[in-house]
Amino acid sequence: MSAETLKKGTCPVCGHMCFVIAHIENGRVVKVEPDRESPLGHLCIRGVNAVEYHRHPKRLNYPMKRAGARGEAKWTRISWEQAMDEIATKLKDIRDRYGPEAVLVLGGSPHGFGDPASWKWCNLWGTPNFFHLGKNCGEAEFPVECAMYGYDTIAAYTRFLNPKKTGVLVIWGANPAESLPRLWQGYKYSQSQGMKIIVVDPRPTECARAANLWLQLRPGTDGALALGMLNVILSEGIYDREFVEKWCTGFEELKALARQYPPERVSQITWVPAERVAEAARLYAKAPAAVLTWGVANTHLGDGAGLSAVLGKCWLRAITGNLDREGGQLFSDPPDFLAFLEEIDWDRQIHHPLRTRDNVSADRIPIGSVRALALYKEAMKRVYPKGWGAAQYFIYPSPHAVWEAILTGKPYPIKAAFVQGTNTLCSMGDARHAYQALKSKNMELLVFMDHFLNPTGALADYVLPATDALERPTLTNNWGMTGSVHGREAVVPPLHERKDDYQLWCDLGKRLGQAEHWPDTLEGWFDKLLEPAGVRFREFAQGPGYSPPHRSRRYEKTGFATFSGKVELMPGLLKKLGYDPAAGYREPPWSPISAPDMAERFPLILISGSRVQEFHHSSHRQLERIRKRYPDPLLEINPETAARLGLAEGDWAWIETPMGRMKQKVRLIAGMPPSVVHADGYWWFPEKPEAEPSLFGVWESNIDAIVPDAPGFSDYAGNSYFRGLLCRVYKSETP
Numbered sequence: 001m002s003a004e005t006l007k008k009g010t011c012p013v014c015g016h017m018c019f020v021i022a023h024i025e026n027g028r029v030v031k032v033e034p035d036r037e038s039p040l041g042h043l044c045i046r047g048v049n050a051v052e053y054h055r056h057p058k059r060l061n062y063p064m065k066r067a068g069a070r071g072e073a074k075w076t077r078i079s080w081e082q083a084m085d086e087i088a089t090k091l092k093d094i095r096d097r098y099g100p101e102a103v104l105v106l107g108g109s110p111h112g113f114g115d116p117a118s119w120k121w122c123n124l125w126g127t128p129n130f131f132h133l134g135k136n137c138g139e140a141e142f143p144v145e146c147a148m149y150g151y152d153t154i155a156a157y158t159r160f161l162n163p164k165k166t167g168v169l170v171i172w173g174a175n176p177a178e179s180l181p182r183l184w185q186g187y188k189y190s191q192s193q194g195m196k197i198i199v200v201d202p203r204p205t206e207c208a209r210a211a212n213l214w215l216q217l218r219p220g221t222d223g224a225l226a227l228g229m230l231n232v233i234l235s236e237g238i239y240d241r242e243f244v245e246k247w248c249t250g251f252e253e254l255k256a257l258a259r260q261y262p263p264e265r266v267s268q269i270t271w272v273p274a275e276r277v278a279e280a281a282r283l284y285a286k287a288p289a290a291v292l293t294w295g296v297a298n299t300h301l302g303d304g305a306g307l308s309a310v311l312g313k314c315w316l317r318a319i320t321g322n323l324d325r326e327g328g329q330l331f332s333d334p335p336d337f338l339a340f341l342e343e344i345d346w347d348r349q350i351h352h353p354l355r356t357r358d359n360v361s362a363d364r365i366p367i368g369s370v371r372a373l374a375l376y377k378e379a380m381k382r383v384y385p386k387g388w389g390a391a392q393y394f395i396y397p398s399p400h401a402v403w404e405a406i407l408t409g410k411p412y413p414i415k416a417a418f419v420q421g422t423n424t425l426c427s428m429g430d431a432r433h434a435y436q437a438l439k440s441k442n443m444e445l446l447v448f449m450d451h452f453l454n455p456t457g458a459l460a461d462y463v464l465p466a467t468d469a470l471e472r473p474t475l476t477n478n479w480g481m482t483g484s485v486h487g488r489e490a491v492v493p494p495l496h497e498r499k500d501d502y503q504l505w506c507d508l509g510k511r512l513g514q515a516e517h518w519p520d521t522l523e524g525w526f527d528k529l530l531e532p533a534g535v536r537f538r539e540f541a542q543g544p545g546y547s548p549p550h551r552s553r554r555y556e557k558t559g560f561a562t563f564s565g566k567v568e569l570m571p572g573l574l575k576k577l578g579y580d581p582a583a584g585y586r587e588p589p590w591s592p593i594s595a596p597d598m599a600e601r602f603p604l605i606l607i608s609g610s611r612v613q614e615f616h617h618s619s620h621r622q623l624e625r626i627r628k629r630y631p632d633p634l635l636e637i638n639p640e641t642a643a644r645l646g647l648a649e650g651d652w653a654w655i656e657t658p659m660g661r662m663k664q665k666v667r668l669i670a671g672m673p674p675s676v677v678h679a680d681g682y683w684w685f686p687e688k689p690e691a692e693p694s695l696f697g698v699w700e701s702n703i704d705a706i707v708p709d710a711p712g713f714s715d716y717a718g719n720s721y722f723r724g725l726l727c728r729v730y731k732s733e734t735p
């Protein structure tokens with residue numbers, strides 16, 4: 001038996017890429033622990049299963065080709081060469097018949113720079129039809145932030161906060177106790193040192209219970225609440241006058257809008273007592289510096305309600321002078337350390353010689369389009385000549401439009417799709433629409449690549465096995481959203497025939513006339529990306545990584561990265577794209593106010609789409625210890641409401657919307673509003689049969705199949721409507 005060796009590596013379990021020390025014996029990883037010397041060193045309750053994840057018996061290990069009908073669970077093992085040759089040949093044929101835009105690329109949890117490699121490939125190929133899991137994960141806040149003040153404020157959310165500098169933290173639309181537990185521990189420490197925490201959330205989450213001030217609002221009314229707080233701040237004159245006068249445009253329009261939302265009116269809309277609205281406004285505005293988080297929930301509120309919530313949060317940050325202020329919403333640096341934007345090359349997409357059409361939803365949802373991408377680049381170029389780090393968020397189409405293009409050929413056909421590191425049927429609303437499209441005969445080529453087969457992959461023509469972060473080098477720069485860069489080498493060679501996500505795009509690119517753009521290996525690409533830093537990847541991976549120094553108030557030298565150089569409270573860019581930023585609060589499409597007739601039949605308000613610590617979205621349900629902790633999908637309900645419906649803790653209950661019904665297990669939650677229920681999202685059952693009709697039990701508890709994703713329901717960026725819709729709940733006699 002060889003002696004145990006220790007190697008610095010990366011946790012393989014999810015895309016957060018925490019750094020670990022791997023114990024290796026006889027060439028096998030036998031144990032993983034957090035790298036306590038690195039600021040990225042961490043091992044959460046999912047990460048402790050790293051060894052099981054790496055060697056799990058259900059991991060995909062070889063390329064496979066469909067041998068029966070889609071979803072029949074019949075596969076033939078083939079070589080990588082055969083898979084790449086056949087896929088490339090089919091792609092060429094589809095491009096000849098329908099144009100490059102007929103290829104769709106869907107990404108998800110990153111398995112090693114797979115997303116940036118796929119964006120680069122799309123730009124070289126000429127398709128604007130791609131999105132990754134960020135599509136329903138809060139990305140829609142970023143284009144609005146960029147339109148208003150020329151950068152996103154995500155960096156302020158993902159940093160630990162110094163209570164000497166940050167007086168108030170507002171957690172709005174997020175639940176870091178579940179989604180980012182380590183960050184939440186840091187927040188609690190800062191709170192113990194004097195920082196105040198305000199939480200905006202309908203649910204009595206751990207964060208809400210720990211808050212200094214909890215605003216328990218009616219689901220979907222976030223925009224009204226923000227306008228109510230703005231009303232108080234403006235009428236009491238407690239905004240940052242100097243900043244507003246010098247750096248903001250559109251202030252009079254904002255004042256006129258906010259005047260319509262006095263706290264008493266807002267209280268009627270939101271259920272939050274008027275004095276609490278005012279108290280929160282004063283606490284936030286009077287803090288010497290404050291952070292108001294980015295939040296996934298605000299982009300799940302449906303048509304109208306979503307945009308008012310996101311704009312409202314941006315306005316609050318701006319008029320209180322918290323933008324790029326020390327202790328406030330610090331902007332991050334563009335990714336200059338890496339040749340990230342140069343390698344992805346968004347200009348190639350904008351000017352692609354073969355691309356003749358914008359993405360399939362550009363007319364209806366212009367905030368995600370090639371046109372928008374070009375406009376943002378133009379607006380930001382004075383400050384960021386190379387563009388904004390995460391430019392991909394300006395171009396994503398709406399999922400609904402993508403499925404329609406496959407099914408109807410309108411506005412033009414989509415004929416091929418890649419699904420990489422994601423499970424579309426368990427991460428987008430109206431999952432049956434996605435299912436019909438992916439299963440359709442119109443779909444001539446469906447390629448899936450991941451660690452495990454899932455319900456979406458079960459419909460594929462080709463299934464490809466991906467390496468995990470123990471068996472490939474890693475480089476992380478948060479999708480270009482922060483200037484920091486960290487990397488680690490692989491600790492063991494790939495098991496079986498697993499390959500890096502990068503290799504899919506590289507191998508196809510070489511067969512499709514893109515050879516000069518693709519270094520042979522992922523490490524070779526990292527070397528190229530690191531050229532501006534003058535360091536090779538292997539050397540870089542031995543060091544601590546790169547974190548740019550914190551800077552603030554850089555706008556004093558450069559102005560803001562908008563057309564006017566100022567914070568545009570009524571963003572000209574949104575107006576150019578056809579949005580009305582002064583429209584004010586609108587009710588969610590299916591609320592007791594907007595749809596009172598429906599509310600008689602569906603009297604409860606449904607929230608879904610939240611995270612729990614045990615799972616990263618739809619992943620990790622194969623892991624034994626995780627499933628012991630969290631075996632079933634849970635429906636949270638107020639105990640009195642449950643009793644009225646004849647439900648007890650542990651019963652199975654149907655959750656029904658006008659789109660159908662799903663079953664989950666009852667969990668009684670004291671403090672939940674009596675008319676609100678919360679259902680777990682993303683559920684499927686890896687232990688159930690793969691072959692249809694089961695498809696890993698995807699139609700049993702998957703809330704995504706009964707929430708809308710369609711025009712009139714989806715928000716301004718085409719995100720699914722997961723929160724604040726109507727449902728009814730009743731007992732199921734069987735689990």
Ligand code: SF4
Pocket residue numbers: 011012013014015016017018042043044045046047048
């Ligand atoms: S599972 Fe994800 S968050 Fe947890 S330690 Fe691993 S990489 Fe980090």
